[in-house]
Amino acid sequence: xxxxxxxxxxxxxxxxxxxxxxxxIHDVNLTFxxxxxxxxxxxxxxxxxxxxxxxxxxxxxxxxxxxYQNQTYSLKEAEALRKIRRNMGMIFQQHQLIPxxxxxxxxxxGLFGFHSTFQNVLGLFxxxxxxxxxxxxxxxxxxxxxxxxxxxxxxxxxQRVGIARALIQSPEVFLGDxxxxxxxxxxxxxxxxxxxxxxxxxxxxxxxxxxSVKLALHYATRxxxxxxxxxxxxxxxxxxxxxxxxSLYER
Amino acid sequence: MAWxxxxxxxxxxxxxxxxxxxxxxxxxxxxxxxxxxxxVDFLSNWFPLQLEVVPRMLEASLVTLGMAFLGSILGxxxxxxxxxxxxxxxxxxxxxxxxIFLSFFRSIPEIVLxxxxxxVVGPGPFAATLAIIVHNSxxxxxxxxxxxxxxxxxxxxxxxxxxxxxxxxxxxxxxxxIWPNVLSHYFYRFEVAVRTSLILGLVGGxxxxxxxxIHFKTFQYxxxxxxxxxxxxxxxxxxxxxxxxxxxxx
Ligand SMILES: Nc1ncnc2c1ncn2[C@@H]1O[C@H](COP(=O)(O)OP(=O)(O)O)[C@@H](O)[C@H]1O
Ligand SMILES: [Mg+2]
Numbered sequence: 001x002x003x004x005x006x007x008x009x010x011x012x013x014x015x016x017x018x019x020x021x022x023x024x025i026h027d028v029n030l031t032f033x034x035x036x037x038x039x040x041x042x043x044x045x046x047x048x049x050x051x052x053x054x055x056x057x058x059x060x061x062x063x064x065x066x067x068y069q070n071q072t073y074s075l076k077e078a079e080a081l082r083k084i085r086r087n088m089g090m091i092f093q094q095h096q097l098i099p100x101x102x103x104x105x106x107x108x109x110g111l112f113g114f115h116s117t118f119q120n121v122l123g124l125f126x127x128x129x130x131x132x133x134x135x136x137x138x139x140x141x142x143x144x145x146x147x148x149x150x151x152x153x154x155x156x157x158x159q160r161v162g163i164a165r166a167l168i169q170s171p172e173v174f175l176g177d178x179x180x181x182x183x184x185x186x187x188x189x190x191x192x193x194x195x196x197x198x199x200x201x202x203x204x205x206x207x208x209x210x211x212s213v214k215l216a217l218h219y220a221t222r223x224x225x226x227x228x229x230x231x232x233x234x235x236x237x238x239x240x241x242x243x244x245x246x247s248l249y250e251r
Numbered sequence: 252m253a254w255x256x257x258x259x260x261x262x263x264x265x266x267x268x269x270x271x272x273x274x275x276x277x278x279x280x281x282x283x284x285x286x287x288x289x290x291v292d293f294l295s296n297w298f299p300l301q302l303e304v305v306p307r308m309l310e311a312s313l314v315t316l317g318m319a320f321l322g323s324i325l326g327x328x329x330x331x332x333x334x335x336x337x338x339x340x341x342x343x344x345x346x347x348x349x350x351i352f353l354s355f356f357r358s359i360p361e362i363v364l365x366x367x368x369x370x371v372v373g374p375g376p377f378a379a380t381l382a383i384i385v386h387n388s389x390x391x392x393x394x395x396x397x398x399x400x401x402x403x404x405x406x407x408x409x410x411x412x413x414x415x416x417x418x419x420x421x422x423x424x425x426x427x428x429i430w431p432n433v434l435s436h437y438f439y440r441f442e443v444a445v446r447t448s449l450i451l452g453l454v455g456g457x458x459x460x461x462x463x464x465i466h467f468k469t470f471q472y473x474x475x476x477x478x479x480x481x482x483x484x485x486x487x488x489x490x491x492x493x494x495x496x497x498x499x500x501x
Binding site for chain 1: 412415423427428
């Protein structure tokens with residue numbers, strides 16, 4: 001399943017924040033296909049978050065285009081963008097769960113793109129969706145905690161809620177912005193296993209920013225490295241030499 | 252001077268000047284307190300309490316409580332949508348207009364609002380309640396608007412990322428995190444509304460405030476004493492309720 005299954009594409013991508021004169025990312029040309037497990041490497045400030053946020057339109061491009069299934073998106077077409085976004089599950093470093101709501105309620109928020117505000121507020125989800133929520137909670141091993149408030153969970157548990165919220169979208173694309181950066185190595189590895197499993201079962205395109213080269217080498221089928229906003233490596237993990245790794249993280 | 256710079260000194264001087272000027276203009280003179288005996292004399296007229304008016308005054312107190320509650324809760328209900336229009340990050344092009352609209356209504360003293368509604372609906376608690384609603388909608392609209400502006404962007408981004416419709420995004424991305432502070436503001440405004448409804452009693456707004464005014468004007472000091480005690484009870488009760496709910500919500 002290669003080449004023809006082109007899902008997500010960024011062409012001549014460039015982002016410049018505010019009045020800054022150096023772009024956060026520039027000259028970015030990437031094509032992503034279904035089934036790829038991509039890890040994005042680079043030191044802090046290299047442009048990883050900016051890149052991943054352009055992919056679902058959270059960050060508009062200053063120049064260039066992003067397209068999903070050959071449909072270019074512009075922030076002006078809010079409805080079209082919304083429909084693209086709901087096909088992309090995203091998990092964040094700081095979880096970004098809705099405080100004060102329970103685990104289960106947070107998982108339901110992943111369905112918000114598929115319903116009207118009226119249905120969302122009244123919690124009018126279908127039986128299929130409800131049993132899917134249950135099944136996903138079982139998958140991320142949070143079923144016993146489903147009625148607990150998310151504020152009371154540990155970092156690893158919160159991130160699993162984040163994953164569940166993304167999975168209930170039945171996404172085609174799974175995006176992660178350093179989802180394990182604030183977790184201990186053991187927990188981080190378990191979170192990656194969970195993502196990898198969902199990735200394989202559902203044939204997703206997964207793109208994740210990571211700080212740890214070790215995790216990337218272990219899980220990725222493709223590694224992209226950024227340095228000062230440019231793509232300096234885009235290949236299979238086997239070709240990421242020690243020298244390259246060193247040069248990525250040098251001052 | 253390690254901690255103080257010229258700017259601090261300037262503001263310090265400004266405070267001192269303001270302090271002296273205010274003492275002068277208010278005739279603030281502690282030596283006048285020598286006549287404290289007058290107050291004792293006045294307060295002695297309050298006792299013994301006129302106990303047979305208690306049931307009737309209790310009823311008037313409940314009217315006051317009702318005005319304050321209805322006025323502040325409807326104020327809150329109107330303020331919630333208004334606040335979305337008064338916050339930079341949610342209002343878009345409506346921001347400036349609604350800010351001006353809210354500060355216009357906020358600047359009208361409640362007693363003036365009360366007098367204006369009196370001419371429409373006649374004297375009584377209804378006019379007073381309307382005044383409290385208008386005032387609290389604009390005050391809470393602004394305060395909640397500021398909470399919305401300061402809210403953590405994270406959950407809002409997450410709601411964007413799942414493709415939620417814009418109103419869903421605001422409701423779930425913003426309100427859960429600011430809810431304890433909203434309630435905190437609300438209970439404070441409820442307390443203030445109790446005091447306001449007393450003042451509105453002076454212009455015919457009904458309730459215990461109006462009774463207090465009448466009894467005072469007709470020198471029925473032992474009834475005034477009952478009114479004052481009941482008022483203190485209401486304020487304490489509302490304050491107590493507020494802190495209980497706040498604790499519960501945190
Ligand atoms: N919201 C923002 N406003 C201004 N500059 C930003 C913003 N976000 C990121 N930057 C800048 O853009 C560059 C890339 O940042 P980022 O994409 O967050 O990198 P990474 O995720 O790899 O650490 C950095 O120089 C950073 O300071
Ligand atoms: Mg980052």
